Amino acid sequence: QVLSRLIIESAGEIAQRIKAQEVFVILQGRDDYERTADQIKKMNAVPVVRGEEFFREVLAVHGKALKVPDIKLTRMGQIKVAVMLAISGKIIKSGDRIVCVTGVASFGNNDSVVVIDTEKEFEIFSSANLLDIPDSVRPDVFETVLKLAMELAARGREGKSVGTIFVLGDEERVLQLSRQLIINPFKGYSEEELSIHDPQLRDAIKEFSAIDGAFV
Secondary structure, three states, rough: OOOHHHHHHHHHHHHHOOOOEEEEEEEHHHHHHHHHHHHHHHHOOOOEEHHHHHHHHHHHHHHEEEEOOOOOOOHHHHHHHHHHHHHHHOOOOOOOOOEEEEEHHHEEEEEEEEEEEOOOOOOOOHHHHHHHHHOOOOOOOHHHHHHHHHHHHHHHHHOOOOOOOOOOOHHHHHHHHHOOOOOOOOOOOHHHHHHHOHHHHHHHHHHHOOOOOOEE
């Protein structure tokens, strides 16, 4: 496919002209990566991928990469998630300009270039505070919780839509201003057993998400 290569080439030219801080290439599968890996490396762009194994492979080659949840997203949806993860990981900051290459996974290639100005883009940032994620929120935790929230929004539980709240940050103050309505199913477990990165715990959270309330 020549299209993906042409799109990335155009993105590189645009990035140079507007002095963008980063170029994000949202890959639409392994074949798309194999066609464009040399261009991505030459431009020192940030590859954006789905899947843990694929992410590790790409990270080893390029030294930097972003991993988005493996769920169906629109072109702008892919960009929004990539930008939020980049902010959390301190890859970009407020005021940065980013050139994003994106497309549709089912097509297998990229077909669009979007320029994002983080200082002005209100479609992505409903609040300027999103650009100032506190240092107390670890990027890996933010990424895991975001992925979990998106999976619940996209797939729900047993085929039914599920809505819940995840609170990251100053948990002591949040707990002072809230009250428990049901018995805490996670009480008594060690911190190691309560890691959000544990797949079994994430499954338990999905089960309890059907109950009105929030996870802190």
